[in-house]
Amino acid sequence: MIRKVTIRLFLLFLGILFFSSSSFSTTYMVDVQNFSFSPAMVNAMVGDTITWQWVSGTHTTTCDNTTGSSLPAGAAPWNEPINSSTTTYSYVIMVPGEYDYVCVFHAPNMAGTIMAEALPVELTSFTAALNGNFVNLNWSTATEKNNSGFEIQRKTGSSWEKISFVEGHGTSSKVNSYSFQDNVKSLQSNEVYYRLKQIDFNGSYEYSKEVMVSVTAPVNFSLAQNFPNPFNPSTQINYSVPQNTHVLLKVYDSNGSEVAALVNENKSAGNYTIDFNASELASGIYYYSITAGSFTNTKKMILMK
């Protein structure tokens, strides 16, 4: 589940259904009296406040790993008097887990427990930026609960497709950052949309907002120098096509004999990368040649085994 803002909806059934929302966390009141905390057990969530209020006697609320009290690692301890002159104390829960607190004067009989759950996954940002032929996706979460991970979805036409999955942190109350790089060189669309499908371990899911990146089509035909070069046994060849054209890309040996046809099909406007694997060929100089419409170009490459 993704929780974008700290709004909690309470569903009340009182003959009619009411929705009421609060933009703040819940405050739980605990009475401190002779000789108990009431209620002795509070089920809360991270961000909620516990307020102890004095009713009778001289007591404390103490959770500092002494006198039999215990609290989750990383949580702030407390030790406060609750008596006729100090009648309340409030504590905001920042760390999920079990808090077993006591009154130091009347422990172990006068004790209470707070069970604090982590928040559902709270996605705090999701951005996409074009960098060369890549779109860099970045997102972060403030909290996570049962987060299996994020399916990354992309849309260039009318439907979404899954392009990858990035594992989540399960349950976490600290900020986690994620990134993913998508190669858009061969995409045939000027507008590329992305969204995250956040999936819980139980299979339930929620979508992020959509982000859009403009991937501008190239203006000219081009054939780039292969990389790496010299190579062994494979190399990449980049080429660009400014409009829908038939593209022929072939490799020749130094005698002019064709050794591979890498592309022989119609391509729409875009930047393309093709891998050339020469594991079957002998070391030497090779040529690769493109014919796209009226554009032709040939470059040299060296296979060095």
Ligand SMILES: [Cu+2]
């Ligand atoms: Cu006490």
